[in-house]
Amino acid sequence: MAYNDQHSLEESDSLMRNCKRLVITGFVILLSIVLSDPAALCKLPELQLIIIPAEATLNAGEQLQLRVEIKNDGDIDPSGIDVKWQVMGSIGEISSDGVFAASDTPGRGVVRASAKVDKKQLTAYALVKVAEGEAPPGTKRRIVVVVRPESVVVPPGGSQAFTVEPVGDTQWRLIPPMAGSITPEGVFTAGQNSGKAIVVATVQTADGKGTGRANILVGGDEILSLGPKLKLNIKPKHARVDKGGSTNFAVEVTGLEDRYPLEWEVNPTELGHIVGSGTQVSFIAGNELEGRALVTVKLKTKTEIGMDWATVDVGGTAKSPPIKVKVTVIPESASVKVGESVLFAANITGDAIAQPSWSVAPKKIGTIDESGLFTAAAPGWGLVIGKVDIGRGIGVGQARVFVGTETSEPFRIVISPQKAETRANGDPVKFTVTDTQGRLVTDVPIQWKAVPGSIGSMDQTGTFVPGSKAGHALITARVQGAKGGSMAQARVTITTGARAGRLTVTIDGTDSPAMESQYVYTVSVRDSEGNLVEFADAELKCRVVPAKLGTVTWTGTNAVFTPGAAGRGVIIFEVETSQGSGTGRISITVEEE
Numbered sequence: 001m002a003y004n005d006q007h008s009l010e011e012s013d014s015l016m017r018n019c020k021r022l023v024i025t026g027f028v029i030l031l032s033i034v035l036s037d038p039a040a041l042c043k044l045p046e047l048q049l050i051i052i053p054a055e056a057t058l059n060a061g062e063q064l065q066l067r068v069e070i071k072n073d074g075d076i077d078p079s080g081i082d083v084k085w086q087v088m089g090s091i092g093e094i095s096s097d098g099v100f101a102a103s104d105t106p107g108r109g110v111v112r113a114s115a116k117v118d119k120k121q122l123t124a125y126a127l128v129k130v131a132e133g134e135a136p137p138g139t140k141r142r143i144v145v146v147v148r149p150e151s152v153v154v155p156p157g158g159s160q161a162f163t164v165e166p167v168g169d170t171q172w173r174l175i176p177p178m179a180g181s182i183t184p185e186g187v188f189t190a191g192q193n194s195g196k197a198i199v200v201a202t203v204q205t206a207d208g209k210g211t212g213r214a215n216i217l218v219g220g221d222e223i224l225s226l227g228p229k230l231k232l233n234i235k236p237k238h239a240r241v242d243k244g245g246s247t248n249f250a251v252e253v254t255g256l257e258d259r260y261p262l263e264w265e266v267n268p269t270e271l272g273h274i275v276g277s278g279t280q281v282s283f284i285a286g287n288e289l290e291g292r293a294l295v296t297v298k299l300k301t302k303t304e305i306g307m308d309w310a311t312v313d314v315g316g317t318a319k320s321p322p323i324k325v326k327v328t329v330i331p332e333s334a335s336v337k338v339g340e341s342v343l344f345a346a347n348i349t350g351d352a353i354a355q356p357s358w359s360v361a362p363k364k365i366g367t368i369d370e371s372g373l374f375t376a377a378a379p380g381w382g383l384v385i386g387k388v389d390i391g392r393g394i395g396v397g398q399a400r401v402f403v404g405t406e407t408s409e410p411f412r413i414v415i416s417p418q419k420a421e422t423r424a425n426g427d428p429v430k431f432t433v434t435d436t437q438g439r440l441v442t443d444v445p446i447q448w449k450a451v452p453g454s455i456g457s458m459d460q461t462g463t464f465v466p467g468s469k470a471g472h473a474l475i476t477a478r479v480q481g482a483k484g485g486s487m488a489q490a491r492v493t494i495t496t497g498a499r500a501g502r503l504t505v506t507i508d509g510t511d512s513p514a515m516e517s518q519y520v521y522t523v524s525v526r527d528s529e530g531n532l533v534e535f536a537d538a539e540l541k542c543r544v545v546p547a548k549l550g551t552v553t554w555t556g557t558n559a560v561f562t563p564g565a566a567g568r569g570v571i572i573f574e575v576e577t578s579q580g581s582g583t584g585r586i587s588i589t590v591e592e593e
Contacts, residue, residue: 047071049122051113052144055330055345057129058102063141063208066098066126068113086112091130099141102130108355108371110348127330127345129371145203145212152568153217153545154190155585160568162186162214168205175200178412179218190218193414194489219545219570230255230306234297240313244287249310250280251297263298271314283312290315294394298361305361305383309396325395327356329386333400336376344372346386346397356386356397365403376403413441415477415490422466424494431462431490433477447478455494466494495581503527505575505584513550513563514591521552521559525575525582533577541574549590563590 050069058064068083085094089109092102100111111126146165154160163186164170172182179197180190188199197216203209231254239247251262264274264281271293272285283295293312298305328347336342346356358368365382368374374384381402388395413433420429431448433441450458455469464475475490509521525533542552542559550564552571561571572585 047117047120047122049113049115049117049124051111051124051126052146053126054328054347055127055129056142057131057343058100058142059131060102060104060106062102064100064102064128065141065143065208066094066100066111066113067144068098068115068124070115070117070122081115081117083113083115086114088112091128100128102128106130125348127347129343129345141208143203143205143208143210145201145210147199147201147212147214149214149568151215151217153219153570154188154568155570155587156190156192156194156218158190158587160188160190160216162188162199162201164201164203164212166203166205166207168203170204171202173200173202174198176412179216188216190216192418194219230299230301232297232299232306232308234295234308234310236310238311238313239283240315241283241285243285243290243314245314246275246282246284247312248280248282249295249297251308253279253299253306255306260299260301263300265296265298267294267296272312285312285314292394300362305381307361307383307385307398309394311394325388325393327386327388327395327397329384329397329399331399333402334374334384335402335404336374337404338376338379341373341375342401344368344374344384344386344399346372346388348388348395356388359385359387361385365401374401376401379403413477413479413486413488415475415488418490420464420490420492422464422492422494424466424468424470424496426466426494428466429464429492431464431475431477433462433479433488441479444479449476449478450474450492451476456492464492466492470494470496493581503533503575503577503580503582505573505582507571507573507584507586509561509586511587512589512591513561515563515566517563519561519563520555521561521571521586523557523559523573523575523584525577527580533575539576543572545570545572549588561588566590566592 048071050071052067052069056064066085070081083098085096085098087094087100087109088111089107090103090105091107091109092100094100094111108127108129111128112123114121114123116122143166148163148165152160170186172184172186174180174182174188175198178191179195180188182188182199186201195218197218199214199216200211201213202211233252233254235250235252241247262278264277266272266274266283268291270286270289271291272283274295275282275284291314293314295310295312296307298307325348330345330347334342344358348356356372358370358372360366360368360374361383362380364378365380366375366377368384372386381400384399384401386397413435416432416434420431422429433446435441446460446462448458448460448462450456450464450473452473454467455471456464456466456473458464458475462477464473471494473492473494475492476487478487504526506524506526507521508524510519513519527533540554542554544550544552544561546567546569548565549567549569550562552559552561559573568587568589570585570587572583574583575581
């Protein structure tokens with residue numbers, strides 16, 4: 001990035017001397033901290049204040065209990081901390097304990113919470129809309145419901161118990177229903193297919209009624225994500241150039257298998273233009289105007305769109321640093337049918353408050369009004385974009401939206417078989433696609449793919465032909481038709497004749513490790529006749545899902561687990577010897593000390 005600053009030589013020398021003093025002083029302070037407490041470098045988490053819920057829609061006269069959470073690397077108990085509440089806009093009033101009472105006039109506004117924690121002033125915002133009409137008879141108060149755990153990974157066929165706060169008359173439901181089942185007591189049992197699900201709890205207490213949710217990821221040997229994965233990250237996020245000057249931008253693209261062209265754009269175009277293409281380009285500023293330009297990079301595939309933004313200040317002198325504005329679009333994703341509508345809101349954090357402007361990409365999938373109400377027009381994947389521009393700061397947030405047809409439910413497919421095995425240069429494997437009811441899918445085109453392609457080939461009839469190498473291949477099927485779009489995956493193992501057996505892997509160890517300790521798991525392997533298998537020529541692999549829970553290393557026939565974060569997950573062990581191969585797993589819950 002080119003950054004031109006017109007300091008005089010005297011100012012540059014003075015600045016350099018001051019920088020040296022600051023570096024030396026900072027080093028001495030840092031050294032003293034480390035010598036007195038070596039763990040001090042890990043004790044500087046960034047505090048964050050969050051309002052729950054971050055957005056809400058109430059009827060006239062309705063009440064809602066708001067609360068705050070204070071987060072850093074872990075959670076901080078907000079009890080005992082003085083929280084100041086403020087309503088911005090003529091939408092109602094809020095008490096000192098966070099009870100918001102909606103006014104009788106419809107409108108949109110912001111609730112602001114501020115608190116001082118560890119000598120640092122923290123601020124958070126929640127978006128509130130007062131709808132037309134009066135609250136229903138009975139209680140007018142809505143409560144905040146928290147489902148715990150808020151996020152969890154469950155193996156296929158596994159179970160997880162959920163709880164709610166506050167406790168009351170609770171009704172549980174699962175989205176989508178085919179992900180598994182949930183009992184009236186809140187015990188979830190996963191199905192056999194990998195994917196994402198949401199548990200929704202509706203709680204009625206003497207104080208009111210509310211709804212909470214938790215996220216579930218069902219995963220086995222491979223964890224599948226049925227939604228879009230495309231993500232763009234432009235760097236730098238902000239730059240400054242003189243009139244006629246230039247600066248460079250680069251973008252990182254993740255979650256993309258094939259190559260697609262990137263689209264760069266400058267707005268307003270009078271301030272400059274982009275030179276080059278691909279992941280690295282140059283911004284050339286105009287010679288006449290000064291101001292702030294928005295540089296946008298976009299990538300479109302057949303099923304999704306990825307976007308990211310950066311800003312450039314064009315001018316002859318240095319301007320004030322930009323205000324950090326973060327925009328989070330709520331909900332983060334939505335699925336609607338053609339003709340249906342869904343309301344999006346923007347949670348704005350930073351040093352200023354502004355109303356977002358809304359847009360949709362691509363425009364053909366629907367329209368969105370100034371209040372954030374999206375109306376679906378055509379099937380497909382798209383983005384709902386909320387943008388805030390306060391002059392010295394620009395924030396952009398986005399949410400994914402899937403539009404299906406008005407005559408069908410969201411379409412999901414399954415590959416059969418889910419796992420297959422063949423030998424190198426051996427017999428081909430035939431895969432088929434069915435819906436979740438087991439019916440064969442034949443009325444829409446299916447796009448087949450095998451990754452990596454070096455160990456076998458996949459034709460568009462669903463037949464996999466193994467090559468001469470042993471290994472594993474991920475089989476992907478994509479369907480896009482009148483019922484919408486869907487993707488499914490399966491796995492095929494290619495073996496040599498010497499490694500065709502199936503082994504049983506057993507893991508012995510605690511299922512409740514705690515932080516700040518290490519734990520040893522004993523792994524034993526038996527062949528199809530129940531005989532112990534030696535590890536002399538074994539290839540041993542292990543992984544933790546999710547990876548943030550910790551790491552595992554082998555020591556002989558044992559595996560040492562080092563926790564990294566609290567939460568639930570699984571440790572997966574893969575063993576391959578001259579007598580065959582096998583996989584074992586153990587579910588764990590890492591607990592705080």
